[in-house]
Structures are given as structure tokens and as C-alpha cells.
Amino acid sequence: MNKPVDMQNIQTVPLWIDGKHKQAAGARSGEITNPATGRVTGRVPFCNAADIDAAVQAASRAFPAWRDSPPLRRARILMRFRELLDRNRDQLAALITAEHGKTLADAGGSVQRGIEVVEFAMGIPHLVKGEHSEEVGTGVDTHSLRQPLGVCAGITPFNFPIMVPLWMFPVALACGNTFVLKPSEKVPSAAMRMAELLKEAGLPDGVFNVVHGDKEAVDALLGHPGIKAISFVGSTPIAKYIYETASKNGKRVQALGGAKNHAVVLPDMTASVADLEFTVDGLMGAAYGSAGERCMSISAVVAVGASADPLVAKLREKASQLRIGPGDSKVDGKDMDMGPLVTRAHRDKVAGYVDKGLAEGAKLVLDGRGLKVTEHQDGNFLGASLFDHVKTDMTIYKEEIFGPVLCVLRVDTLDDAIRMINANPYANGTAVFTRSGGAARKFEREIEVGMVGINVPIPVPIAFFSFGGWRNSLFGDQHVHGMEGVRFYTRGKVVTTRWPDANAVPQGFNMPTLG
Numbered sequence: 001m002n003k004p005v006d007m008q009n010i011q012t013v014p015l016w017i018d019g020k021h022k023q024a025a026g027a028r029s030g031e032i033t034n035p036a037t038g039r040v041t042g043r044v045p046f047c048n049a050a051d052i053d054a055a056v057q058a059a060s061r062a063f064p065a066w067r068d069s070p071p072l073r074r075a076r077i078l079m080r081f082r083e084l085l086d087r088n089r090d091q092l093a094a095l096i097t098a099e100h101g102k103t104l105a106d107a108g109g110s111v112q113r114g115i116e117v118v119e120f121a122m123g124i125p126h127l128v129k130g131e132h133s134e135e136v137g138t139g140v141d142t143h144s145l146r147q148p149l150g151v152c153a154g155i156t157p158f159n160f161p162i163m164v165p166l167w168m169f170p171v172a173l174a175c176g177n178t179f180v181l182k183p184s185e186k187v188p189s190a191a192m193r194m195a196e197l198l199k200e201a202g203l204p205d206g207v208f209n210v211v212h213g214d215k216e217a218v219d220a221l222l223g224h225p226g227i228k229a230i231s232f233v234g235s236t237p238i239a240k241y242i243y244e245t246a247s248k249n250g251k252r253v254q255a256l257g258g259a260k261n262h263a264v265v266l267p268d269m270t271a272s273v274a275d276l277e278f279t280v281d282g283l284m285g286a287a288y289g290s291a292g293e294r295c296m297s298i299s300a301v302v303a304v305g306a307s308a309d310p311l312v313a314k315l316r317e318k319a320s321q322l323r324i325g326p327g328d329s330k331v332d333g334k335d336m337d338m339g340p341l342v343t344r345a346h347r348d349k350v351a352g353y354v355d356k357g358l359a360e361g362a363k364l365v366l367d368g369r370g371l372k373v374t375e376h377q378d379g380n381f382l383g384a385s386l387f388d389h390v391k392t393d394m395t396i397y398k399e400e401i402f403g404p405v406l407c408v409l410r411v412d413t414l415d416d417a418i419r420m421i422n423a424n425p426y427a428n429g430t431a432v433f434t435r436s437g438g439a440a441r442k443f444e445r446e447i448e449v450g451m452v453g454i455n456v457p458i459p460v461p462i463a464f465f466s467f468g469g470w471r472n473s474l475f476g477d478q479h480v481h482g483m484e485g486v487r488f489y490t491r492g493k494v495v496t497t498r499w500p501d502a503n504a505v506p507q508g509f510n511m512p513t514l515g
Contacts, residue, residue, distance in 0.1 A: 012043040013188045015051060015212065016195040018058035019205025024212070025050045030185050035101030035340040036326035038378030044188045047213040052180075052220035055209040059151040059178035060226050062206030067148050067176045071125040074174050080201035081170075082118045085111065088197065092190060096161050097327040099187040101340040101380065102290045104328050107162075114166030116463040117481045124174035127486050140498045146490040148176030149228040149252065153221045155242065156191075157234045158184035158342050159293045165191060167467065168231045171485040173207060177229075180209045182221060186342055188212050222246045229489065231480065232256065233295070235400070236426070236472050243475035254488055255475040256295070256468055258400040259428030261286075263298045263457055264417045264443065266434040270307040278455075279433045280314045286431075286457035287406040288322060288384050291341050292350075295473075296429045296451075296458045299401060300390070301408045302417040308410045312388050315406065316365050319384040325373050340380040341403060347380040350403030354385050357396040357407075362387040368404060392420060400426070414439055422448045428469035431457045450474065 012029060014021040024045035032042035045051075066074075085092070089111050096107035121127075130144040154168040161183060169179045183191040191210050198208050211217060221227060222245045229252040232242045239257035246253045263286065269279045286298035303311050323331050327339035341347040351369050358364055368383025382404060390397050390407040397407055411417050421430055431453035432443040440454045450469035453459030461467050461482065468479025478488040 010040060010043055012045060013192060013212065015045065015047065015055070016192055016208075016210035017055050018062075018209070019199055022054070024048075025054075026213070026216075028216075030214070032099060032186070032188065033343065034098055035342055036328075036376055036379045036381075038344065038380065041098065042189070044185050044212045046185070047182075047211045047217040047220070049216075049220040051213075052211055052217060052224060055180045055211050056151055056224050056226040058206040058209055059180055062204055063148075063150055063178045066173075066178055066204060066207050069176070071128060071174070071176070074176065075122045075124050077198075077202050078118055078122045078124075078170060078174060081198055081203070082115060082122065084197040084201055085115050085118065085194075088193070092162055092193060094328065095190045095193060096187070097339070099189060100158060100161060100293075100342055102293075102327050103336045103339050105335050106290050106339075107327070110160050110163040113460070113463075114160075114163040117166045118170045120463040120481065121170040121174040124486075127483070128175060128490065136496070139501055140496060142494060142496045145493040145495065146175070146486070147493055148490060150177060151180065151227050152177045152229040152231070152489060153180045153182065153227050154231045155182045155218060155221065155234070156184060156232075157295075158186040159290065159295070161187040161190035162194070164233050165194065167233070167480045167485075169208060171481055172229075172231075172489045173203070175486060175489040177489055178207045178209075180211060180221065180227070182211050182213065182217055185212055185214060218242075219245075222251070223249055225249075227251060229253070230255070231488075233480075234258075239475050240472075252488065253476045254468075254478050254480060256480065257473050257475065258402075258426060259295045259297075259469065259473050260300060260397070260400055260424055260426040261296060261298050261429045261431075262300045262302050262417075262421045262424070263430070264302045264304060264414065264421075264432040265307045265311055266414065266432070266436065266439060267305045267307045268435045269433040270310045275435070276310060276314055280311070280318055282433070282455070282457040283315065283406075284318050284322075288319065288338055288404045291338050291382070292404040293342060293402055294458075296460055297402075298431065298457055299405065299407060300397060301406060302420060303408055303410050304414055304417055305412060308388075308408070312365060312386070312408055315408070316386055319366050319386055319406070322384050324371060324381060324383060326376060326379070338384070338404065340376075341382055342380065344380050346403070347382050350382055350401055350405060353396050353399070353401045353403070353405055357387050357390070357394065357405075360394045360396070361389075362391075362394055362396060362407070363389045392423075414442065418443065418446050422446075425472045426469070427471040428473035429453070429459055431455070431459060433457075450479070
């Protein structure tokens with residue numbers, strides 16, 4: 001339960017519409033809390049259809065002039081925005097930690113990964129170049145164009161308040177679209193700060209807008225006829241709903257859903273102390289970093305053959321030594337490894353998965369449910385939990401936990417591991433740890449997952465590649481950022497030209513042929 005607070009001193013986050021702060025018309029609102037203390041720190045308005053329409057109308061008015069601005073001019077604004085993000089990196093990280101709870105170092109790293117997408121989008125004059133073929137027929141030339149869609153919208157999750165929006169709107173804006181962002185109502189402040197920085201960078205009013213809210217706001221976005229495309233990152237049930245609803249309303253959609261990411265460990269990576277340390281160090285950050293609240297977290301380790309016993313022992317040793325506390329604090333002069341979960345309700349849900357794993361027969365090697373953080377009894381803290389001998393029919397394997405709970409499954413061969421992963425309904429990311437080039441190549445070729453790491457536990461692609469999974473981890477045809485992002489936020493046009501000439505072949509009534 002959130003701690004009592006003097007509501008007279010609590011501020012409500014505004015909207016950002018047409019280049020300025022604006023109060024919401026809707027009467028409903030929600031609480032913003034600090035996950036480390038449980039205290040209410042602000043309120044966020046829940047937009048109604050009128051609020052959403054105001055944002056879309058502002059974006060629609062701004063679109064023609066922004067569309068017609070040279071790509072180089074758009075790139076220069078993004079260059080200034082990139083510099084402002086870098087200059088305000090510590091402030092942005094602090095906003096993330098205050099509302100999400102992750103450590104400052106982790107928050108700062110996520111800001112950097114978002115900045116890299118801005119850097120990619122700054123190359124837009126090259127990225128939207130078309131093709132030209134001269135004399136495809138007698139006196140006939142053909143060229144192609146990539147043109148913006150119009151008003152686009154992004155609906156983003158609580159776990160990356162800076163990075164995930166930056167996967168979307170820099171590419172959309174660079175391509176000549178205008179944008180309406182609806183961040184998670186749990187973490188609204190970072191999006192508002194980015195809006196202010198965009199204005200400072202010289203972005204024209206109305207090109208970028210921020211609205212807040214819950215399902216009412218989402219449904220208003222999905223149904224608004226002025227919005228041409230929707231980007232979403234979140235859970236699979238909501239991703240599917242977003243995709244089906246927006247598609248039915250004639251919109252282009254990319255909806256990234258949940259995950260159950262596996263890391264396969266082959267016996268050669270536990271045969272020496274150095275390789276075992278390398279493997280477990282990678283798995284620790286991948287499983288427990290950001291308190292497991294990542295769609296690319298490793299939540300299932302598949303131990304092949306003789307790797308299982310030494311792997312589980314080392315995982316338990318290291319997980320029991322994690323420094324857990326407020327994300328902006330230190331212990332013995334060292335940064336925290338893990339902060340709290342985002343809300344009390346989510347903390348209790350994750351703890352419930354540990355209960356379920358025990359009830360279904362998994363071996364609980366490390367139990368994080370009893371963790372107490374001194375002077376932060378009302379924080380949403382949960383220690384690291386580790387299960388061994390997990391089976392594929394158990395709830396803790398079948399469902400996305402989104403918390404600091406790691407499951408170890410044991411198989412005999414690499415083929416068994418590949419079959420297990422390919423049978424899972426999620427297919428976001430996966431990794432294999434091995435010194436064998438042949439085994440790595442086999443895994444890379446046969447695994448049916450969108451992002452693959454070879455001795456890289458969290459294979460999030462760099463910005464000039466694209467991010468996205470397969471199966472129930474993605475609804476739509478295009479991944480985010482990279483060239484797939486450019487294609488998502490533009491549509492192609494092919495132009496065939498022929499100029500009058502006295503010697504030209506006369507036009508006819510039959511299907512034209514060239515040559």
C-alpha cells in the first residue's frame with residue numbers, strides 16, 4: 001500500500017500539446033509513486049477522447065510543413081536534440097530511477113542506448129534515398145520515393161521510459177511524420193522532459209506531443225482516424241489487442257509483445273573456472289538487472305549435460321551476493337546491482353510466481369521473498385530467486401514473470417535445447433554460451449527466435465540494426481528502429497516519367513510494354 005501523503009503538495013504532470021504544457025480535460029488521474037519508498041510523488045492525468053483529439057489535431061496541423069522540410073533540416077534538429085540528451089543524461093537517469101526504481105547506472109545505460117537511435121536517425125538524408133533507372137524504355141525513366149505517413153503514435157511501457165520512446169519517435173520524425181507519444185502512466189516525467197528538449201532543439205510546435213492515461217486513452221488513439229500508424233511495446237495480450245484493434249481501423253501497426261528468453265549453456269563453458277565465471281557473470285546481469293523488468297531478460301537457463309550442477313552452484317553463490325536497495329544509493333561505496341520493482345502490486349505478483357513454482361515441484365535454490373531493505377520497508381523490494389529442475393509444463397516456465405526469478409531447466413543435448421526453445425510461444429531473444437564454433441553456428445541457424453546472442457546474454461541490436469522477435473513476441477511485419485523502422489514510418493512510391501518528343505513512339509490502347 002502507498003504511504004499517506006499531503007496531496008496539497010503533490011503536482012500533476014501536464015500534457016504536451018502544440019509545443020507547450022497543457023492541462024488535461026479528463027477528470028480522472030492516477031498516482032505516481034517512488035518504488036523505493038512507496039511514497040506518492042505526483043499525479044498523472046488520464047486523458048479522455050477530447051485530450052487525444054487535441055494532440056492529434058496539433059500533429060495534423062504541423063504535418064504539412066514538417067513533411068515538406070528538407071531531410072537535412074530535420075537531421076540538424078535531431079543533432080541538437082542528441083546533444084541535449086547527452087548534456088541532460090544524469091537528470092534523465094534520475095527521473096527514470098525516481099519513477100521506475102532501476103539503478104542510476106542502469107538508467108544511464110538505457111539513455112545511452114536511446115541516444116544511439118537518435119544518432120541513427122540523424123542519417124535520414126541517406127536513409128530515405130530512392131532509386132533511379134534511366135531509359136527503362138525508349139524515352140522513359142523510373143525512380144522511387146519514400147514518403148512519410150502522417151501522424152504516428154507510440155504507446156510505451158514502464159520499464160524503459162527513455163529508451164523505448166527513442167526507438168520510435170526519432171525515426172518517425174526524421175522521416176517527416178509528426179508524433180503523439182503515450183508513455184506508461186507509471187513513469188510519465190521522462191517523456192515530458194524529452195518534449196521540452198525537442199522544443200529547445202528547434203522542433204516546430206505540434207510535431208511532437210505527449211498524452212497520458214490508461215485504456216481509455218489507448219482506445220482513443222487506436223480509433224482516431226487522424227492517426228496513420230501505431231507503435232507499441234508491452235505484454236503479449238496487450239500487443240495482440242493493439243495490433244488487432246488498430247489494424248481493423250486501417251492503421252499500420254508494429255506491436256512488440258512479451259518474452260521468455262532462454263540462455264543455453266553447453267558443458268564446455270563450465271569446464272574451467274574462467275569460463276564458468278564468464279558465463280555466470282553474463283547471466284547475472286541478464287537475469288537480475290533492472291530487477292528482471294526487461295523484455296530481453298534471461299528468465300530461463302537451459303543447462304546442457306554436465307554443465308548443470310556447477311552452473312547452478314555458481315549462480316546461487318553470485319545471486320545471494322547481489323546488492324539490492326534504492327537505485328540512487330550505494331552500499332560500501334558501490335552502486336546497487338538491483339533496485340525495487342515498479343509497484344507493490346507487481347512485486348506481489350512476482351512473489352506469487354515463486355509460491356507457484358514451489359507448489360508445482362520446482363526446486364527453490366534461492367528465495368528472494370524475505371528480503372528486507374533497511375529504512376525502506378515500504379519499498380517494492382524483492383530479492384533474487386533461483387529455481388532448478390524446472391519443467392516446461394510449470395507456470396514459472398510458461399508465463400512471463402517480469403521480475404528477478406531465474407529458472408534452470410536441464411536437457412541432455414543441444415538439439416534438446418533447440419527443440420525446447422522453438423516450441424515456446426515466445427521468440428524475442430535467446431543466447432548460447434559455448435567455445436564451439438560449430439555448436440554456435442548450428443544454434444544460430446536452427447533457432448527460431450528474432451534476436452540471438454553468441455556468448456552475449458542480452459542480444460539487443462545496435463541502433464542501425466532492428467529490434468524485434470518472432471511468434472507471440474511480435475505482431476506486425478516490421479521491427480523497430482534500423483532500416484525496418486524507416487520502412488515502417490514511410491511508404492514507397494514509384495514514378496515513371498516520359499516527356500513529349502517529336503520522335504516518341506505513339507501511345508496505344510494495349511498494355512504498355514517497354515524496351
